[in-house]
Amino acid sequence: MERYDLLIVGAGAAGMAAALGAVRGGAARVLLVDRGDRLGGVLPQCIHHGFGLSYFHEDLRGPDYAARFAALLADAPEVALRLDTTVLELSADRTALLSSRAGLERVAFRRCLLCCGAREKPIGALDVAGTRPAGVFTAGQAQKLVNLGGYDLGRRIVILGSGDIGMIMARRFTLRGCEVVMMVEQAAAPGGLARNLHACIEAYRIPLRLRATVTQVHGAARITGVTVRDLDTGAEELVPCDALVTAAGLIPERELARALLHGGTPPDWLGFSGNCEHIHEIVDSVTVQALALGERMAKM
Amino acid sequence: METRDVVIVGAGLLGCFAARALAAYALDVTVLEAREDVCTGVSRANTGVIYAGYDTQPGTLKTRLCVAGSRGMAALCRELDVPFSRCGSLMIACGEKAEAVLRRKYAAGLENGVEGLRLLTAGAVRAMEPNLTDRVTAGLYAPGAGTLDPWALGIAAFENAQANGVEFRFGQAVGAIRRNPGGFLLETDTETYQTRAVLNCAGLAADRVRELVEAPLVRIFPSAADYLVLDDLSRGFVRHVIFHEPEEKGKGLTLVPTVSGNLLVGPTERDMAVAPGATAAAGLAELRALCAQIVPDLDLDLVIRSFGAVRPNPYYVREEGGVWQPEARGIPSFTVLEEGGLVSLIGIKTPGLTCAKPLGDYAAQRLLAHLGGAARRPDFDPRRRGIPNLSAMAETERAALVLSQPDYGRIVCRCRGVSEGEVREAIRRGACTVDGVKRRTGAGMGRCQGGVCMERVLALLAEARGVPASAVCKDGAGSEVLHGTL
Ligand SMILES: Cc1cc2nc3c(=O)[nH]c(=O)nc-3n(C[C@H](O)[C@H](O)[C@H](O)COP(=O)(O)OP(=O)(O)OC[C@H]3O[C@@H](n4cnc5c(N)ncnc54)[C@H](O)[C@@H]3O)c2cc1C
Ligand SMILES: Cc1cc2nc3c(=O)[nH]c(=O)nc-3n(C[C@H](O)[C@H](O)[C@H](O)COP(=O)(O)OP(=O)(O)OC[C@H]3O[C@@H](n4cnc5c(N)ncnc54)[C@H](O)[C@@H]3O)c2cc1C
Numbered sequence: 023m024e025r026y027d028l029l030i031v032g033a034g035a036a037g038m039a040a041a042l043g044a045v046r047g048g049a050a051r052v053l054l055v056d057r058g059d060r061l062g063g064v065l066p067q068c069i070h071h072g073f074g075l076s077y078f079h080e081d082l083r084g085p086d087y088a089a090r091f092a093a094l095l096a097d098a099p100e101v102a103l104r105l106d107t108t109v110l111e112l113s114a115d116r117t118a119l120l121s122s123r124a125g126l127e128r129v130a131f132r133r134c135l136l137c138c139g140a141r142e143k144p145i146g147a148l149d150v151a152g153t154r155p156a157g158v159f160t161a162g163q164a165q166k167l168v169n170l171g172g173y174d175l176g177r178r179i180v181i182l183g184s185g186d187i188g189m190i191m192a193r194r195f196t197l198r199g200c201e202v203v204m205m206v207e208q209a210a211a212p213g214g215l216a217r218n219l220h221a222c223i224e225a226y227r228i229p230l231r232l233r234a235t236v237t238q239v240h241g242a243a244r245i246t247g248v249t250v251r252d253l254d255t256g257a258e259e260l261v262p263c264d265a266l267v268t269a270a271g272l273i274p275e276r277e278l279a280r281a282l283l284h285g286g287t288p289p290d291w292l293g294f295s296g297n298c299e300h301i302h303e304i305v306d307s308v309t310v311q312a313l314a315l316g317e318r319m320a321k322m
Numbered sequence: 323m324e325t326r327d328v329v330i331v332g333a334g335l336l337g338c339f340a341a342r343a344l345a346a347y348a349l350d351v352t353v354l355e356a357r358e359d360v361c362t363g364v365s366r367a368n369t370g371v372i373y374a375g376y377d378t379q380p381g382t383l384k385t386r387l388c389v390a391g392s393r394g395m396a397a398l399c400r401e402l403d404v405p406f407s408r409c410g411s412l413m414i415a416c417g418e419k420a421e422a423v424l425r426r427k428y429a430a431g432l433e434n435g436v437e438g439l440r441l442l443t444a445g446a447v448r449a450m451e452p453n454l455t456d457r458v459t460a461g462l463y464a465p466g467a468g469t470l471d472p473w474a475l476g477i478a479a480f481e482n483a484q485a486n487g488v489e490f491r492f493g494q495a496v497g498a499i500r501r502n503p504g505g506f507l508l509e510t511d512t513e514t515y516q517t518r519a520v521l522n523c524a525g526l527a528a529d530r531v532r533e534l535v536e537a538p539l540v541r542i543f544p545s546a547a548d549y550l551v552l553d554d555l556s557r558g559f560v561r562h563v564i565f566h567e568p569e570e571k572g573k574g575l576t577l578v579p580t581v582s583g584n585l586l587v588g589p590t591e592r593d594m595a596v597a598p599g600a601t602a603a604a605g606l607a608e609l610r611a612l613c614a615q616i617v618p619d620l621d622l623d624l625v626i627r628s629f630g631a632v633r634p635n636p637y638y639v640r641e642e643g644g645v646w647q648p649e650a651r652g653i654p655s656f657t658v659l660e661e662g663g664l665v666s667l668i669g670i671k672t673p674g675l676t677c678a679k680p681l682g683d684y685a686a687q688r689l690l691a692h693l694g695g696a697a698r699r700p701d702f703d704p705r706r707r708g709i710p711n712l713s714a715m716a717e718t719e720r721a722a723l724v725l726s727q728p729d730y731g732r733i734v735c736r737c738r739g740v741s742e743g744e745v746r747e748a749i750r751r752g753a754c755t756v757d758g759v760k761r762r763t764g765a766g767m768g769r770c771q772g773g774v775c776m777e778r779v780l781a782l783l784a785e786a787r788g789v790p791a792s793a794v795c796k797d798g799a800g801s802e803v804l805h806g807t808l
Contacts, residue, residue: 057733089631108733119717121741123728126721143738144771146551153602154629156803160773167804168778173791174805214777239601243800292588 026053026102029118029131029321031109031278034063035305036296036312037137038091041101043316052101052320053129055120056191057108061095063139064090064307067166070190072217076308087305095151102230112278130252133291133319136279137312140272145239148182148270149207152238157245161269162188168194176265180248182236182300186303193222202228203263206250208235215303248258272301293319323530326350328689329369329508329517331496331531333357334365335472335675336667337523338479339682344689345486346704347696352517353488354510356475356495357798361476361757363525363608365675366761367549367599367631369537369589370472370561373673374411374464376431376439382655385434387677387684391436392466396680402478403708404470405581409668411467413561414447414616416457422668424462431464438465451560455497455616467563469578472675473761474708479678482706486699493799496524499534506535522666526634528599531665532659538646540657541669542634546595548605549588551627552620553769557583559620566616568608575612582738582764586619587613589631601630626769636669656681663692709747709762713739734773734782737768749786756780758796 027049030037033056041054053211060066065073068084075081077088081097091178095101107122112134120127142160155177165187167173179195181188184207192202205223210233223230231250237258239247247262277290288294295312301310328344330337333355334396358791359746373557375389411541424441431439440463447461450453484490491513498509505518524531529541557579566574578586590605606628610659613620636657637648656677657668665688666683674681690696712720714729724731729745740763748762756772759765759779766772778804784791793799 057736106732108736108739110733110739120729121724121733123724123731125728126717126724126729128717141770142773144626144769144773145627146771148625149603151601151606151628153597153600156801163773171777176805185414240597240686242597243795243798244802292654306761 023117024053024129025130027128027133028316029129029134029303030054030137030316031134032056032063032137032139032298033058033061033105034066034137034139034297034315035088035091035299035308036139037063037135038088038095039309039312040135040137040295040316042091042094042098043109044320045098045100046313047317047320049095049320050100053104053131054095054101055104055107055109057106059106059165061092061105064162066321067162067169068190069169070194073305075306076304077309078280079215080215082270089117110277110280112292114282114289121155131292135293135295135298135316135319136276136298138278138298140301141275142267142272145266145268148268150236150239152249153241155239155241155243155245157240157241157265158177159265159267161185161191161267165194168198173201174198175267176200178203178262178263179267180236180261180263181267181269182231183207183269183271184212184214185269185271188267189214189218189222191267191269193226194302196226196228204250204261205230206236208253209233236266251279270274274298274300323514323516325504326352326515326517327693328352329354329506330521330523331508332363332523332525332528332800333360333362333480333490334363334523334525335476335479335678336670336681337521338476338483338686339678340521340523340685341483341488341490341682342479342486343682343686345488346485346632346702347690349693349696350698352515353483353490354494354508354515355492356497358492358754358795359752360480361473361761362488362798363669364632364634365476365525366473367629368472368675369672370469370578370580370586370675371576372406372468372470373676374439374467375436376427376462376464376671378434380430380433383658383684384673385653387656387680388673389435390680391676391678395468395470395676396678397473399470400480401704402475404474404478406468406470407579407581408466408468410463410562410580411565412447412451413462413464413565413567414454414458414566415460415569416455417459420567420569421460421699424460427461436464439463439806445794446542451564451754452569453559453617453619455618456565463502469563470581475675475678477762478706478708479682482638482704485706486702496531496534499531501535501662507636515560517555519615519692520665521665521689522664522668526632528634528666528668529636532664532668535664536661538639540636540644540653540659541639542669543637543648544594544598545590545633545635546602546605547589547631547633548592548601548609549586549631550609550625551629551630552585552587553624553626554583556585556620556624559585560617566612575616578618582767587736592616594632598632599630601628607730611775623719626771634669635671635673637754658685658688659697660692665689665692665785709744709751712744714739734778735763735765735768737770738764740765740775742782745782746786749783754783754787755795755797755801756783756803759783771802
């Protein structure tokens with residue numbers, strides 16, 4: 023069995039920085055694993071600007087931000103990288119089960135850092151009635167399909183939720199020639215950063231409906247529309263669309279740790295960083311946190 | 323034209339099990355299914371409970387088949403390699419009226435020959451299920467009840483029937499049936515089929531299919547149901563299927579700890595909405611309110627999905643002023659009509675899943691009687707192997723599989739740990755849509771509901787079928803996932 027000082031699960035912004043931090047802290051053998059086929063986690067699909075403003079004092083796009091760390095990792099022989107590899111489970115005996123086309127393998131480690139990111143709430147978790155047709159996506163999924171797959175999801179799109187990902191996708195769809203019919207937000211104020219509200223919604227005159235929500239999905243095979251309800255008056259309106267994108271929030275992805283918790287507390291050899299620890303709005307703060315944690319865990 | 327011995331209309335649970343039963347005989351059998359895959363109708367949206375057999379009227383065909391189906395389910399699932407959880411069921415009362423119902427069901431169960439039934443005190447119920455409300459006053463325990471994924475059973479029967487020589491043709495909606503000297507001529511949009519006998523298993527459309535050749539007699543008056551599905555973090559919250567018998571008029575709550583560790587909550591009973599299969603906000607709210615009463619500690623933030631279902635309620639009809647009106651009372655047993663070589667199963671609702679095999683066998687016997695019998699096939703093999711289920715394998719076994727077939731090492735679905743190998747195998751076995759892959763592998767059924775894996779499944783479907791990803795459908799025709807490629 024291969025042995026490592028530190029196992030890092032997830033090679034997004036957090037995992038990459040943590041690996042570099044660990045090297046700085048003196049770790050000689052770091053294993054960085056990601057189930058995806060490239061480094062960066064969500065960064066490669068974030069083709070918009072707005073990354074690195076505080077860390078690099080530059081306005082980078084997501085892929086460029088990832089590329090800077092990828093270049094540093096390429097010069098760090100202490101870090102072994104395994105892409106296209108899923109960590110299936112972590113055991114209390116400090117081993118992990120890895121699965122890839124190369125085989126099923128158990129590795130041993132001294133410490134482990136989970137940098138697994140976050141998952142999106144699916145539409146089924148929201149209180150939305152009606153049919154379950156094709157044409158309903160979560161925002162991150164939509165972002166990946168559009169930016170990395172080059173696919174078109176619809177021509178008339180409703181976006182539920184006004185977080186940053188939703189706003190960035192609203193602009194993206196508009197730039198690709200689709201009509202964002204409406205962005206619907208249940209709160210009285212938009213959820214995302216002010217700079218995104220300005221640059222993505224106001225600049226493109228996308229109708230933003232505050233204090234409103236989607237109560238029903240219509241359409242048998244493919245979506246044909248949604249019912250939007252005004253939360254103050256209770257009035258409902260049928261809004262025709264051919265795609266619904268939900269940006270209803272992210273949940274830290276900590277499933278691997280579940281079996282190891284004792285009364286909610288993880289063992290001392292296990293840490294969390296990035297969106298897996300809590301949801302970060304800005305990647306720079308992920309990087310700073312992960313660098314420090316990686317270094318600290320290497321020294322422990 | 324080639325003459326078949328039997329054409330089965332509809333490839334739901336019943337069509338698939340009838341096909342499997344007929345496959346044991348030297349007969350030429352074809353199944354015509356309107357949709358692109360098996361089990362896309364009532365058979366995929368139901369409660370998935372294997373009933374013990376105390377709910378139905380003693381002496382009816384329904385009761386006989388239910389008790390037999392329930393008893394034989396473990397052996398059947400071994401034969402067909404389908405996961406089955408014989409978890410037992412617990413019917414609960416929170417008052418005297420409901421307790422009286424429990425006692426009646428207990429008596430009916432004894433008469434029906436249901437084994438192991440026990441009436442329980444409130445204390446005994448709470449000891450078995452500590453998460454139930456302390457307002458429970460009594461329970462009825464049936465150790466023989468259980469649960470499985472209904473589509474998994476139907477798909478297994480389909481694969482086994484096909485392996486034994488039955489021909490399945492998809493995208494074949496039967497639109498006309500004519501009697502002729504040789505039996506029947508069936509027409510779809512693209513083909514005609516000559517056959518000696520017809521088995522009508524068209525589910526919600528079985529009345530209309532029958533009326534292509536016969537005068538109205540039984541019609542389906544559908545009603546709707548809503549369900550909630552909870553994340554498998556709810557595993558173990560209840561250990562038995564729970565049927566809450568309401569004290570007041572109305573529908574109680576059913577809780578099913580599924581074979582995958584999710585908790586299924588529902589169904590409601592309500593009028594049809596405009597769209598078949600849609601959920602209603604009121605129905606979902608009713609389920610949440612019932613949960614708050616019966617299982618107050620259940621964390622409803624764990625809901626990951628809701629879905630709607632349609633009940634095919636059968637009624638005898640008579641003509642009144644040019645309109646076919648239903649009789650006041652529904653039909654208590656299964657409706658199996660035999661009309662000169664046309665056998666129709668109409669409005670088979672609960673416990674049609676429990677009875678799928680015995681009812682398929684029964685229909686097959688009716689057809690054989692009409693055909694004057696047939697020889698048994700000596701090479702008929704009732705066994706079927708499922709797609710390798712990685713998460714159920716021991717580590718060494720799994721490692722060996724990945725070594726020989728690397729696709730089983732690449733994980734596609736993060737929630738259920740489904741590999742690319744399983745997805746490819748599902749496609750090879752007939753899955754042609756994203757939902758078809760989901761039913762066969764579980765990919766997309768977990769807490770992220772396909773947020774991560776759908777794209778990969780889409781690509782694998784497109785690759786296997788030699789079409790662009792934009793042509794791949796989520797479900798039936800017209801449900802393309804994407805809108806095109808920009
Ligand atoms: C759409 C979007 C737009 C954003 N826009 C901006 C912006 O403009 N400016 C800004 O500063 N920030 C932005 N952010 C925030 C920032 O990019 C993220 O917070 C940050 O990139 C998260 O990094 P992470 O490493 O925590 O997670 P992720 O990037 O999600 O990485 C997690 C990785 O873990 C892997 N993984 C998970 N489980 C396993 C397992 N069991 N085995 C193997 N691998 C596993 C995943 O494949 C993934 O690659 C945006 C975020 C999103 C989602
Ligand atoms: C809400 C609900 C809950 C239930 N819960 C349970 C339970 O917990 N336990 C239990 O034992 N039973 C249960 N049942 C009953 C069980 O689900 C059904 O009895 C069973 O699924 C019926 O299968 P089927 O083959 O008749 O119907 P279906 O699965 O609907 O199959 C009919 C098929 O016929 C096809 N078809 C229709 N018209 C044509 C045509 N013209 N040409 C070609 N093909 C056609 C359709 O496309 C469809 O595939 C439940 C039923 C409902 C409605």
